[in-house]
Amino acid sequence: MSEATLKDALTRLGHAMVALEDAVSSRIEREGDYVEAEAEVQRMNADRARLAGELDKSEARAERLEDANKEVSRRLVTAMETIRAVLDR
Template sequence: MPSEKTIDMVISELRAAIGGLESAVDARIERQRETQDVEGEVRRVHADRARLAQELDQSQFRANRLEEVNREVSRRLVTAMETIRAVLDR
C-alpha cells in the first residue's frame, strides 16, 4: 500500500506540474499576442504620423504659396491705385 500511495502522489504532483506548465505556456502566448497587438498599434501610429507630417508639409507649402500670391496681388493693387491717382490728378 505505501508504494501505491507514493505512485498516486507522484502522479498527482506530475499532473499539477503539467497543469502549471500549461498555464505558464498559455500566459506566455497571451503576452506574446498582446505584444504583437502593441507592435501593430505602434506601426499604425508611425504610419499615421508619417501621413500627417506629409499633409502638414503640403499645407505649409500651400500656405507659403498663398502668401506669395497675396503679396503679388497687394503689389498689383498698389500699382493700380497709384495709376488711378495719377490719372485723376491730371
C-alpha cells in the first residue's frame, strides 16, 4: 500500500469518526429530549388526575347544595301555605 493511499484511508477514517461522533451526539440529544418530554407527560397526567379528583368533589358538593336548595324551597312553600291558612281563618 502506498503512502498516499494510506493517508487517504486515514483521512476517510477520520471523517468517518467525526460523522460517527456527530451521530452519537445527536442521538444522545434526541434521547434527552425524549426523557424530558416523557417527564412532562407524567407531570401533566398527575395534574389531570388531581384536577379530575377536584372536579368530582366539586360536582358532588354542587349536587348536595342543589338538594339542600330544593329542601329549603320545599320548606318555604310549606311555611307560606301554613301562614296563608292561618291568615285565612
